[in-house]
Amino acid sequence: MDGKVVVVTSGKGGVGKTTVTSSLGAALALQGKRVAVVDMDIGLRNLDVIMGLENRIVFNVVDVVQGRCKLKQAMIKDRRINNLYLIPASQSDEKNVIQPENMKWLCNRLKKEFDFTLLDCPAGIEQGFKNSIEAADEAIVVCMPEISSVRDADRVIGLLYSRSITPKLVVNRIIPKMVEKGDMLSHKDVVEVLSIDLIGLVEMDESVVVSSNTGLPIVMQKESKAGRAFMQIAMRMNGHPDLPVEDPMAPKSFWKKLGGKISRKNKVH
């Protein structure tokens, strides 16, 4: 049986790729799937810290593709969740030590063993991004409700389409209060421009920060809204594509915003 390789990407940095990768990895594993998460951010590894596994790293993804260790040796088993494995990035190597062919080879092997392989893509559209999308079957584009993030997500979506990958969208770090006041784009605005399938809406949530400090995955925090959103995204990826996306703005004031924040000129000079 062949599993799926899903790249998590955004173009812009700091919008939540690593958060999304670790949370979806945990959620899918909690839902009974075998999951590998791979940190593709060579030189700036993060995923291990977020998952609280940094002190167990011996080998990394570069060691694997360069034949310095066996694949098994670089896979770190999660402390809390069964069937969840991390393959960490190397902190010291140059980005270019991995080439697209290496990733194809690696992911073909991971597919044999895991239902889902999630690739935490670095920011930007350079080598690390190219390596990640080369091996991916599917993609999740993470976007914040912010103009520059939308712009970069749009760029990335174009590049994914050019490789015949149809991406799905996660809008992350939504602050409903700000959207309500018209100080933040609504996810509708984002979806209108990006026009790809929406797979999840995640609010700005303190528990994300707490989790990155305590190492307790957000999806295991019962009260966390973001955690619940990630569990639902995982279900949509995992055989329930039609599970409706919960709107953090509903039902209070969703319609109020329409026609809000538009400033334009009749004449431009």
Place this chain on the structure above:
Amino acid sequence: MPDHNNLPVKLKGVGDSLWVTVDDSLPVDELKNALHKPFERLKQLAVNARIILDSGNNPVDGKLIEELGGYLKEQFHVGVVTGPPQKPKPEVRNKRTEELGSAWHSHQSEALIIAGRVRSGQKLQADKHLIIMGDLNPGAEAIAGGDIIVLGSLMGTAIAGQPDNEGAIIMALDFRPTQVQIGGLAAAGSAGFGGSGKTPEFAMIENNKIVVMDYAAANPFKRFAWPEVR
């Protein structure tokens, strides 16, 4: 010797306008006098009426139109006053007959028509006109030798009339570009999310400046006497 069959002025309703034939061998003041009576009789009907002044000479002397037109506007509040439509020269007539017949059938279109969404970082380029059935996203670029027409939202940068066609236009059903350029001129738009909620608009050059107007209201091509290949 004056022709007594000829009255100094004659009025005739033609379509939605009033066709006024004047004998331009008479002095202007005499013509004004002669116009007074029939227009007085028209009363309200004359208000805002479209007047075509015809002297039998084609084209009618511009001064005469100005004098008599001014008089009629002032006294009777008529609308636009013009000379009779120019009859096209025979070769033009022939060409038009041919166009309606078949010539346009074999016309090779120089418009590039693209359907879909043009995303950030993508660039479309057309030698002549560019028509996008879809959206041009922020960060995307469309460049054309002629016009750019977006049947959707124009949010990116549209560069028309390259390198130096200042007659080009940029039109969009939902017009909120990041920037537009026509010929050598550039204008900055305002980045905005959410539809403009307005009617289609277009940009063109007027007095060496790029202006944006409501397309339906301005209807820039309605005055063309004949459908032209753009």
